[in-house]
Amino acid sequence: MDMSPPSYIIVGAGVFGTSTALHLKSRYPDADVTLIDRHDPDAPTRPAASWDWNKVVRADYCDITYCRIALEAQDEWRTDSLWNQFYHETGIYWISRTGFAQKVIDNFKTLGRDAELYALPVQEARKLYGSIFDSADYEGVDKVLINKTSGWAAAKDALQAGIEKAINIGVKYITAEVDLLEFDDEDRCIGVRTGDGSTITANRTVLCTGAFTPALLEKAANSSSRDTLRSQGRMIAAGVTTGLVTLDEETASSFKGMPVCIQENPTHRGPSNGTLPPNSENQIKFWGQSIFHFSQGSSSPSQPPTGADYNQWEVPEVLKVDVAVSNEATFGKRGINWKIHTHRICW
Ligand SMILES: Cc1cc2nc3c(=O)[nH]c(=O)nc-3n(C[C@H](O)[C@H](O)[C@H](O)COP(=O)(O)OP(=O)(O)OC[C@H]3O[C@@H](n4cnc5c(N)ncnc54)[C@H](O)[C@@H]3O)c2cc1C
Structure with a gap:
């Protein structure tokens, strides 16, 4: 034996x-x-x-199993000294078009989780956080979910x-x-x-x-x-584009209390896009709404490009536009002159 x-x-x-x-x-x-x-x-x-400046840490999911597992993970982020130095509980501002806000609130209730989260009508929500989201795209929006117990982590x-x-x-x-x-x-x-x-x-x-x-x-x-x-469609590799904006000192200081903002898109635009609060270099990150596949030959499954680093820093113009849409949908005229740089395709 x-x-x-x-x-x-x-x-x-x-x-x-x-x-x-x-x-x-x-x-x-x-x-x-x-x-x-x-x-x-x-x-x-x-x-x-997993390599990224930051990632959203949240339990705001419609699927109650995801919600439960994410709550367990979030408890680790808060309490484990290995992780809590990287965790920032800034809250989340989720522009919801499909009743998402209420489903999340119901999940927290079913799971017996006492947390500060609520759904607000648009007129009330846009006054929060120094009104930085007052010119976001709210067309067709029913409610904005505010969850003070969500946040982000310095992922890399x-x-x-x-x-x-x-x-x-x-x-x-x-x-x-x-x-x-x-x-x-x-x-x-x-x-x-x-x-x-x-x-x-x-x-x-x-x-x-x-x-x-x-x-x-x-x-x-x-x-x-x-x-x-063979994966046979059981899993499909997909990419999403991100980009950074470096805020000037004055804007960065007015964005200090900014939460994560996620915009649940109208269906013609894609699933969601969003942005995270400024890091120590006053940079905010956007991600675009397109989730795309890359098949290298008709019978091969979607996979990242074969180049070193998956060519992740070589971002085509059309995907840069995708990130710009995220800025526009989140900040409207406020972000119109911001220069988005350091684009990356995250696989
Ligand atoms: C744009 C984007 C935004 C996201 N945002 C969030 C978010 O805000 N919050 C959140 O919770 N989740 C988010 N996710 C999901 C989350 O990032 C992923 O689920 C998670 O990082 C996946 O981790 P992983 O370890 O499975 O894979 P990866 O992080 O991709 O790690 C795979 C590792 O395997 C290595 N590898 C691969 N093949 C080989 C090989 N043949 N030999 C040796 N090494 C190999 C790679 O180099 C890499 O280091 C996001 C995902 C994307 C794409």
Whole structure:
């Protein structure tokens, strides 16, 4: 009987991979946990959805299961000293067109969560926060959801801290491109093959490869003749464009108490867009409403471009316009002269 401690390979050091490695090693200190990513642990940027200046932290979901899980995660953001240094509970201002506000309020109530959240008519809502959202697009809007218990996190800094903590408690970090999956004669996945041809084995292999997952599964299916590995539409890689605006000192100071703002779009425009409060460099981030796919050949699944860094900084004009629409929908004439820079496609 094999008495050696269990071993795990986690591929991908985004938030899911890092968190999985961290929790496995914390709970099972004897386990052999290896985290593999194509970028070094201290890489200044990553082609990862988790690498970002900031991300919204919220439990404002129509789906009650999402809402419950997000509330649990938010409690961790508030209380765990590893994460709470990166967390900012600025509140959220959610321009709702489909009864979203009431559904979220109902979910919090059903889950017994006592939080400061309410739905306001547009005329009342636009006076809040120094009226910075007074010229947003409110056409067809029923209510604005205000949830004082939502906010945002400094995503890339939190991710970096998570990776460092994982390494400090004994997770082995390997910088490598995972090319293929390895199988034994009984069809069990026994590890991975990396770009330089090395094989790394473990009892369990967990793919946390984000938007690259369908492409990696496709390669694994082709090389091992295992058709069932193909994602077959079960997951679809998608990109969204972001951009930054650097506010002048005066505007930045009037935006200090700004909440996250999400604009639930009219259907012809797309699902949602929005903006986050200024960071320490007075920059606010917008994301556009288009969620797009990229298929490289008719039979291949959507996947990020094959260039280094997924060509994430090479943003076509049409997607820059997408981000500008987000500014216009959120700030109207207030943001008309703002210059949006540092566009990025986030996969
Ligand atoms: C524009 C945008 C905005 C979002 N905003 C929010 C938000 O505000 N709040 C929120 O909660 N969520 C948000 N999300 C969702 C959230 O960011 C993602 O769900 C989450 O970051 C995904 O993490 P992940 O670890 O699965 O993947 P990723 O963060 O993409 O990490 C995958 C990692 O795997 C590595 N990798 C991939 N393939 C290989 C390989 N073959 N070999 C080695 N390494 C590999 C990559 O380099 C990367 O480091 C947003 C997503 C997008 C795209």
